Amino acid sequence: MSKGKLTFFCGKMGAGKSTRAKSIAAEMNAVLLSEDEWLQALYPGKIASLADYVEYSSQLRPQMKRLAQSILATGADVVMDFPANTTAQREWFRSVFSEIEALHELIYIDLSNDDCLRQIALRRAQQPERSATDTQEMFEAVTKYFVEPRSEEGFNVTRAPTS
Numbered sequence: 403m404s405k406g407k408l409t410f411f412c413g414k415m416g417a418g419k420s421t422r423a424k425s426i427a428a429e430m431n432a433v434l435l436s437e438d439e440w441l442q443a444l445y446p447g448k449i450a451s452l453a454d455y456v457e458y459s460s461q462l463r464p465q466m467k468r469l470a471q472s473i474l475a476t477g478a479d480v481v482m483d484f485p486a487n488t489t490a491q492r493e494w495f496r497s498v499f500s501e502i503e504a505l506h507e508l509i510y511i512d513l514s515n516d517d518c519l520r521q522i523a524l525r526r527a528q529q530p531e532r533s534a535t536d537t538q539e540m541f542e543a544v545t546k547y548f549v550e551p552r553s554e555e556g557f558n559v560t561r562a563p564t565s
Contacts, residue, residue, distance in 0.1 A: 405504035406432075406479040408470065410495050412486045412551050413511030413562075415544045416518035416525070416536075422511060422562060423483035432479035435466060450534055452543050467498050474504040487548050492555060508557040515545065 409426060411419040420438065427434035437459065441449060445458045463484075470480050486492045486508060499506040513521075519538060526536040551559050 403475075403477050405502060406474040406477050407505040407507060408474060408480050408482065408495070408499045409507045409509065410482045410484065410486050411509050411511065412492070413513060414487070414515070414518045414548055415541050416520075416522035417511040417513040418521065419485065419511060420483050422509065423481050426509070427481040430479050430481065432481045433473050435470060435480060435482050435484070437462065437466075437482075437484040440466065452540065455535075463494060467494070470498050471502050471504075474499070475502055486551070487544075489549055489555070492551065492557065496557075506558055508551060508559045509562050510551055510559055511562045512550075515541075 407430075409423075409430070409432070411423060413419045420436065423434060423436070426432070440462055441455075441458055444462065449455050449458055466482070466484070470482060473480050482495070482498075484491075484495075486495050492508070495506070495508070498504075519541060522536050522538075522541060526533050529536075551557055553559075
């Protein structure tokens with residue numbers, strides 16, 4: 403039986419990764435795994451800082467890896483709305499697909515800082531529950547760790563149109 407394809411995303415906070423993930427999952431009839439949804443369900447009200455996010459996200463990842471691999475092994479496609487914004491995060495994704503020899507696609511959404519901050523402000527207005535974490539300060543704290551995917555990393559990268 404052939405394996406499914408893993409699709410995952412790179413882009414700064416506010417670039418539109420979650421919106422794009424939902425759209426692509428619907429188009430592909432794929433299983434969507436959203437880090438934000440899982441973190442909110444498992445750790446409600448516990449993530450107020452970047453340190454909190456790192457702590458709880460690291461607890462979530464081993465289970466999400468096994469879940470994604472199980473789904474991919476059935477031949478179903480998986481769209482993971484988890485960030486692939488650092489070399490280490492991308493290496494984790496590599497382990498997800500390579501250990502079971504599944505196909506993959508890394509979608510890179512390259513949006514300017516100003517555009518990301520505009521989208522974050524809009525999201526904060528539309529989803530007031532995110533106002534504690536969707537801030538310019540959080541954007542700046544997260545963005546300093548952002549690393550664009552490089553060709554030598556060896557991923558199948560699609561640069562997403564930003565309009």
